Amino acid sequence: MTLKIIRHCLLAATVLLVASPVMAQTDTAYSDISKRDMREFRRLMPGIYTNEEQVNFQESLGVAKEDQVMRMDVVVTRTGESFTSVITWADGRTLEARHEHSIVNGKIQANAIRNGRMECARTVTRTFETFTAVGCDGPFILSPKGISLTSGDKTYILLRSRPFTCWVSPRKTDGSYAFYNNLVLHDQGGRVWIDATADHPRVGLKLRNVTWPTGVNRDSMALYTYQGQDEVYSPGYAWGDPKSERLAINTRWIQASCTQGNSLITPTLNLTPGRSD
Incomplete structure (x- = not known):
């Protein structure tokens, strides 16, 4: 009887000795996975x-x-x-x-x-x-x-959203163009406004990554332009691929360009363009 008890004890000890490293390795593995998941979450x-x-x-x-x-x-x-x-x-x-x-x-x-x-x-x-x-x-x-x-x-x-940096050139009363740079907005309805001056009216830009919930229309990145106090109606807009990294528009009364990222873009512009510009 005593011998049988000793054998059971030895067997239990052996199981514990074998199982403990396995359990420790499993706990460590789960811990590593949790830490990795938290890094990705953050x-x-x-x-x-x-x-x-x-x-x-x-x-x-x-x-x-x-x-x-x-x-x-x-x-x-x-x-x-x-x-x-x-x-x-x-x-x-x-x-x-x-x-x-x-x-x-x-x-x-x-x-x-x-x-x-x-x-x-x-x-x-x-x-x-x-x-x-x-x-x-x-x-x-x-x-x-x-x-x-x-x-x-x-x-x-x-x-x-994705960040974009834009420039805008509203047309002035003498036919030339003003120029405003380093305008920061994003592609989920981000807006920016340029106040009116003695030379040009108030103008605005909006970027929107249009995602159609139904129908056959393709998703598109859209650049909207605004003039005056009306912040709903856009008299001119352009669109492109939803993954576009750059979008621009020229409606003659306004020129604008938006580039993905935070880098300052300074173009060489003809601020007194002719008919074919």
Whole structure:
């Protein structure tokens, strides 16, 4: 009997000796995966996101008034190891929070800190290039394309924007052109305005990466021009491939060009063009 007990003890010890390194290796592997996922999650977070396309098409899609969402802009920036998100709604409301991330029980935890205290936490899981965070006011889904954010009973589809640097030349009363450079906007409805002077009216530009939800129209990058105080009607616009890195327009009363990125573009322009220019 005693011999049998000893044999069982020796067998159990052997199993533990064999299993422990395997369990340790497994724990380490899961930890490495979680850390890798968190690095990728944090890499994807910064950016400017808007639901310009969702807002523009909801009426044509027949979304009931009570279910429609207003324009929302989200700006996420990184400072050291923390992230700050600022949400701005079209009615002027804003919400700011600081986010800190850690690994808890093998999963990413995102803590939202508002007014100096931790308000809530989300648990983040990864599926391929998509991260789903559950908790706080509602879940959000982060991907290279953008963010889907649920707040209350509304879901906002926020697309990630690309930065562009533009120049614009409005035509002056004497027929020559003024010139304004280093105008920064983005391709998800970003706008810029040049105030009126004694020589030319107020003018504006807007970039929009049009994403058609239905139909046969192809998605396009569009550059809109505006004149005067009317900020809705665009008297002239140009369009190109949605992945375009450069888009330009010349309607005679305005010339403009936008290039992806933050680099200053200084063209050589003829500011007194003739008929064939």
